Amino acid sequence: MYNFQTLICYNCNSVMLNLPETEVAKLNGLKFRCECCGHLNLLEKPKFYKKELVSQALKIS
Numbered sequence: 610m611y612n613f614q615t616l617i618c619y620n621c622n623s624v625m626l627n628l629p630e631t632e633v634a635k636l637n638g639l640k641f642r643c644e645c646c647g648h649l650n651l652l653e654k655p656k657f658y659k660k661e662l663v664s665q666a667l668k669i670s
């Protein structure tokens with residue numbers, strides 16, 4: 610049986626994908642744009658992580 614994994618947007622927490630773990634592993638390293646907020650998510654097992662770390666860091670200073 611498949612173990613399904615729910616991928617949630619890092620930015621707005623909306624559900625973007627619901628896939629078997631084997632499919633998620635194939636998509637590892639790819640980027641997905643959230644249809645809800647437009648945030649670009651990087652898929653790194655086992656979930657999305659924020660991609661724009663550099664631009665975020667620049668806003669602080």
Ligand SMILES: [Zn+2]
Pocket residue numbers: 618619620621622623643644645646647648
């Ligand atoms: Zn989003």
